[in-house]
Amino acid sequence: MDPTEVLGSLGKKYSPDILRSADEPKSAQELSNELEIPVTTSYRRVETLNELGLLEDDEDVREFGETGQSQTLYRRNVEEIVIRFEDDSLEIESKERDRTGQPLSSVWEDLSRSVSGND
Template sequence: MDPTEVLGNLGKKYSPDILRSAHEPKSAQELSDELDIPVTTSYRRVEALNELGLLEDDEDDREFGETGQSQTLYQRNVSEIVIRFEEEDVEIESKERDVTEQPLSSVWEDLSRGIGGDD
């Protein structure tokens, strides 16, 4: 990640709000509606954050909007960004978001079956 590019994009209005809100998959339109951001700005910010690797898009995970068009869903790819200002350099370190293989609802179902199940 280019530190200057990351800092520049994080400093743009709405980018931090989009990252905060994208803890679960959402389309650029949903982010626009939820955060009261102009839709064109939402798409630009989402695309820039996606290119930096701070948001991930799941081409297989799409939803259909009101017009019936397929919409890509985006989710925050990082849980933490650390910026270090060294004497001659700026360093950016990101911590990837923890991803579980199994959705929480599925884990709960498995646990529920184990408690009082047919043992």
């Protein structure tokens, strides 16, 4: 993670709100509706946060929107971000989200894949 890019992204309007709200999988459209932000802005912020590794998308888990089109769901990938200003450098440390709290169905799917050898 490039510290300058992360800090720049977190400084953009709505990015921290999106990260807070994405504790459970949501589409960019859902985030837009929930946070009352323009949908195009939601998609841009989600894309940037995803590229930086702060949000993750699950291409296998999709939801159908109002128009019937499938939508990718995004979830926050981090629980904590620490920014340190040391001498002439900028350091970012992140704590990944605890994945043990995932729904039982997801745990079962993961276990089934590993047992059947479809990893």
